[in-house]
Amino acid sequence: MDDDVTFAVLGTGGIGRRALDVARHKGGLTPVAACDRNGVAVDHSGLDVDELLDATEGNIASGPEADGDTPATPESDYASDGGLASHASETSSEPRSDGGATAAEGGSVGDDGTASDGVKQAGEDAGIVASAQGEPTETPIDDVIAESDAIDAVLLALPNLEHDFIPRVAERFADADYGGVLVDVLKRSRVIGMLDDRTDRLEDSGITFVCGAGATPGFLTGAAALAAQSFVEVDSVEIWWGVGLKSGYEDNRGTVREDIAHLDGYDIERAREMSESEIEALIDEHGGRLEFRDMEHADDVLLERAGICDAEDVSVGGVLDVRSDEKPTTTTVRVTGTTFDGERGTNTFELDDATSMAANVNGPALGYLKAAVLRNRAGDYGVYGPADVMPSF
Amino acid sequence: MDDDVTFAVLGTGGIGRRALDVARHKGGLTPVAACDRNGVAVDHSGLDVDELLDATEGNIASGPEADGDTPATPESDYASDGGLASHASETSSEPRSDGGATAAEGGSVGDDGTASDGVKQAGEDAGIVASAQGEPTETPIDDVIAESDAIDAVLLALPNLEHDFIPRVAERFADADYGGVLVDVLKRSRVIGMLDDRTDRLEDSGITFVCGAGATPGFLTGAAALAAQSFVEVDSVEIWWGVGLKSGYEDNRGTVREDIAHLDGYDIERAREMSESEIEALIDEHGGRLEFRDMEHADDVLLERAGICDAEDVSVGGVLDVRSDEKPTTTTVRVTGTTFDGERGTNTFELDDATSMAANVNGPALGYLKAAVLRNRAGDYGVYGPADVMPSF
Numbered sequence: 095m096d097d098d099v100t101f102a103v104l105g106t107g108g109i110g111r112r113a114l115d116v117a118r119h120k121g122g123l124t125p126v127a128a129c130d131r132n133g134v135a136v137d138h139s140g141l142d143v144d145e146l147l148d149a150t151e152g153n154i155a156s157g158p159e160a161d162g163d164t165p166a167t168p169e170s171d172y173a174s175d176g177g178l179a180s181h182a183s184e185t186s187s188e189p190r191s192d193g194g195a196t197a198a199e200g201g202s203v204g205d206d207g208t209a210s211d212g213v214k215q216a217g218e219d220a221g222i223v224a225s226a227q228g229e230p231t232e233t234p235i236d237d238v239i240a241e242s243d244a245i246d247a248v249l250l251a252l253p254n255l256e257h258d259f260i261p262r263v264a265e266r267f268a269d270a271d272y273g274g275v276l277v278d279v280l281k282r283s284r285v286i287g288m289l290d291d292r293t294d295r296l297e298d299s300g301i302t303f304v305c306g307a308g309a310t311p312g313f314l315t316g317a318a319a320l321a322a323q324s325f326v327e328v329d330s331v332e333i334w335w336g337v338g339l340k341s342g343y344e345d346n347r348g349t350v351r352e353d354i355a356h357l358d359g360y361d362i363e364r365a366r367e368m369s370e371s372e373i374e375a376l377i378d379e380h381g382g383r384l385e386f387r388d389m390e391h392a393d394d395v396l397l398e399r400a401g402i403c404d405a406e407d408v409s410v411g412g413v414l415d416v417r418s419d420e421k422p423t424t425t426t427v428r429v430t431g432t433t434f435d436g437e438r439g440t441n442t443f444e445l446d447d448a449t450s451m452a453a454n455v456n457g458p459a460l461g462y463l464k465a466a467v468l469r470n471r472a473g474d475y476g477v478y479g480p481a482d483v484m485p486s487f
Numbered sequence: 488m489d490d491d492v493t494f495a496v497l498g499t500g501g502i503g504r505r506a507l508d509v510a511r512h513k514g515g516l517t518p519v520a521a522c523d524r525n526g527v528a529v530d531h532s533g534l535d536v537d538e539l540l541d542a543t544e545g546n547i548a549s550g551p552e553a554d555g556d557t558p559a560t561p562e563s564d565y566a567s568d569g570g571l572a573s574h575a576s577e578t579s580s581e582p583r584s585d586g587g588a589t590a591a592e593g594g595s596v597g598d599d600g601t602a603s604d605g606v607k608q609a610g611e612d613a614g615i616v617a618s619a620q621g622e623p624t625e626t627p628i629d630d631v632i633a634e635s636d637a638i639d640a641v642l643l644a645l646p647n648l649e650h651d652f653i654p655r656v657a658e659r660f661a662d663a664d665y666g667g668v669l670v671d672v673l674k675r676s677r678v679i680g681m682l683d684d685r686t687d688r689l690e691d692s693g694i695t696f697v698c699g700a701g702a703t704p705g706f707l708t709g710a711a712a713l714a715a716q717s718f719v720e721v722d723s724v725e726i727w728w729g730v731g732l733k734s735g736y737e738d739n740r741g742t743v744r745e746d747i748a749h750l751d752g753y754d755i756e757r758a759r760e761m762s763e764s765e766i767e768a769l770i771d772e773h774g775g776r777l778e779f780r781d782m783e784h785a786d787d788v789l790l791e792r793a794g795i796c797d798a799e800d801v802s803v804g805g806v807l808d809v810r811s812d813e814k815p816t817t818t819t820v821r822v823t824g825t826t827f828d829g830e831r832g833t834n835t836f837e838l839d840d841a842t843s844m845a846a847n848v849n850g851p852a853l854g855y856l857k858a859a860v861l862r863n864r865a866g867d868y869g870v871y872g873p874a875d876v877m878p879s880f
Binding site: 456469 | 845865
């Protein structure tokens, strides 16, 4: 079987850029296309990742969601696809608040990067067009789709726009009869349901879609699925993450704001309406560390659809420290269940504190991508979660 | 996709019996055939597992390898297939010593059961023929192959006969144009190579083979493959198991003898030649606990073929306590590597001491079996290791 995999990255914010970076260290992965809001770079013999990353460092093409100082580009297919309102209309100068993204160990675009919040420079000259490999375009996603015959897999590292943005992008690939792999790193349960609704359409096109394939959901969902193998009944899955975000704090202010919505006494609306100084006061009050319990993460839906346990038996929480790059707590998955011979126990998966959120998002995202390409080449189409690329329960 | 899986078990020793037992607790798995040396039971609407287990309890049809008081049945396809010498010819009244089986956390037939050593009753009336569902036969494997059109998957839980026994059985399924799943729980590296040599033949037939799919290799190999996802370079994989074998000791005397071959100053020949009282003396000397380092387990080959690390970077060891059912040490997988951003760390997977070897062999074996059936139905054929049913590295 041909092991070489060509892939594209849609979105070159934090996750997209780091995926390109991590792929340089992995065997058999050739990035052949990347796009952002303003531009596209395509080279079927392999992009020059060094040049692309250097040219876009601190220079990410993004919408106006974080700083509001540039107009949306409604003509772009990033923002104007059949009712996908530009993010500006939702949030104006407020950070976005779309109900699911967090700074949790892994997952959402923006979690560990600058996709939508850390805009260092915006406008038509920002991002990929600043690279010698980049071309300006008003239809970056369509431009990648036009090249997709020669692309084995596409990592959707797009900003968190409307909830149905990723499913709609997937549909556009299906409309073009794409027969390859799509992977996203989102974590909102409702997006996964929207993808499930499109399973037939994606299958007909020959698409293998692995959804929620970052750290959590993703890496840790897979760990839970594996740890469950000792048991015939799973009582609980506890996912607990630690993230140190000192150097990444400026890039993740909007994400931290969304995390605040998960704190006791807060919700999305309240977090959205807080001023920057109110947020700083809250963070001060907590000494820079925010602890979260019972977060809305799609690990629950993804483990339930894999037959491992009920969604309600899954809990996700963690600690975010915005004043240290050290993890404030160790990222751990604990799966408690009962064996066939009636013993109750807890299997544990623990990530070293030295492994960064970026490592734990992008390694697994590319790992799931490569695994999905092998499936796709074998003719295995449809929508999978991370727990489906594992021994079954 | 149809989630219901019909399966057969070849061999109803420790692993075969427990696989049937564990399957009762799992959804979507219907056992439709089982065989041992003397008999076969087939019911395409589902075997009565309660009856089968009751009838064969302490009554396992086996060859003469452990007690030597019954003749081999050379006419059986268990023992006389193209040069597969009956085990008796190797060992006469000595326990077998075929160079790889151990009491380690999971894997070989005989590890956690009585497939070949714990013969409580032998002869033509033993085993499956004692069940109301059983029929005597001289060609049990061929009888199952004859029914295999209606069998999605076959768990090869056969005694450790010749090293190429499992590959030859696989070949017989291919000769019959079987298009389904085969899973084994062996752990000898050379068997995996022999299966790899037969990949084309198995693929042509439409067989998806997951080899080494017990605990180690198997469950713990998969855990290592997953834990590696944080890293771009894996420096070492350390698999460390604990097994408490007090109540299972009598059934596993031959297996313990083979473990002794892994001790410093011992090898297979020396262990084979030891008398029972010499073995007891050795065990006494160690207070009932034997500790093993650098065991020959196929985890190394299986991780290398999945691209995760070099075989030589994998170490397997553990502690066997024959005087307690409590585990003498916690079964742990430690994967040390370097992240894309240059950090070195160790991710850890740990099984609760309450999870028995039997739970950790049979849960994963059936989990890999189910996963393989989904692959097979999608048209994905060939030989896979446990690390291949995971995100790729």
